[in-house]
Amino acid sequence: MPSYVHHVQRALSTPLEGFDFTPVHGRVIDGSLPWDYAELARAAIAEADGPVLDLGTGGGELLATLGPFPPGSAATEGWPPNVDTARAALAPHGVRVAALPPDDATRLPLPDATFAVVLDRHEAYDPAEVSRVLAPGGVFLTQQVGSADGTRLNEALGGPGPDVPADVALEPFAAGLTRAGLTVERAQTHDPGRIFTDVGAVIWYLRMISWQVADFDVARYDAPLxxxxxxxxxxxxxxxxxxxxILSARRDTP
Structure with missing residues (x-):
């Protein structure tokens, strides 16, 4: 097995681009879910009778695989390093990317009642904003990461908890959509677990998921690593x- 120093050097020298986990494929392994978000999103897009909006598109990696898209489709991204990557990935598909301020990525600079489908994979959102931009009869599909995600790793390192809200869970999120005037049609939760196979994968993961251990630094966490x-x-x-x-909800038709 490669040495600790080798793993560290490899992890720190491997670039981060968009939200691409290819560098740790087979080394950071998420378990299977009883649903397939990509297939559900693809089906919603295929049935859409108007534009599609993807919230927090990252580098556009997933969305680019789900087309073709209706005219006027768009995506948002609040992390500046991802914006140009997403635009390059999505421009060939006719999808424009709106850059959002990192400190207020839930307010959408988009017109009312415009999108037949709003997609959200792991991005924070404001239910009222989602309801506002959805066209009547439009569908909102979101897969979210629960607040407890990765906390065993935080414990193993002896670091602070993840820098995420403590109430990211199915019930409060479903209730928020209902308050915003949407009808929840699907609500399901599951914990498939995650496996790390080497310390280099752990280090690369913590660089990519920078909010997991907010003060992460290899030298600071040398002993537990x-x-x-x-x-x-x-x-x-x-x-x-x-x-x-996962939640799927529909804006009622007047």
Missing amino acids: RLLHAAFERGEQFRDVAPRF
């Missing part, structure tokens, strides 16, 4: 929690 590496050398894997939930 070396303990993880020793466990990996013994043939162990690190198993974490990865709660997910």
Whole structure:
């Protein structure tokens, strides 16, 4: 097995681009969900009778695989390094990308009652804003990451908890959509777990998911990282929690 130093150097030298997990494919392994978000989104787009909006598109990696898209379709992104990546990925598909301020990425600079489908995979959102931009009869589909995601890794490192709201869960999110005037048609939750196979994958993951351990630095967490590496050398894997939930809701037709 490669040395600890080798893993560190490899993890720190591997670039982060968009929201692409290819560099750790087979080394950070999320378990299977009982639904397929991409297939559900693809079906919603195929049935859409108007433009599609994707919230928090990242580098556009997933959305680019779901077309073709109706004219006027758009995406938003609030992390500046991703905006140009997303525009390059989505321009060939006729999807424009709106850059949002990182400190207020839930307010949408988009017109009322415009989109037949609003998609959201793992992005924070304001239910009232989603309802506002949805056309009557339009569908909102979201898959969200529960607040407890990755917390075993935080505990193993002895670091602070993830920098995320504590109430990201199915029930409050479904209630928020109902208050915003949407009818919830599907609500399901599941925790498939996550496996890490080497310490380099852990380090790369924490660079990409920068809110998981907000003060993460290899030197600061050298001791617990070396303990993880020793466990990996013994043939162990690190198993974490990865709660997910999915909601589908429709804006009522007047």
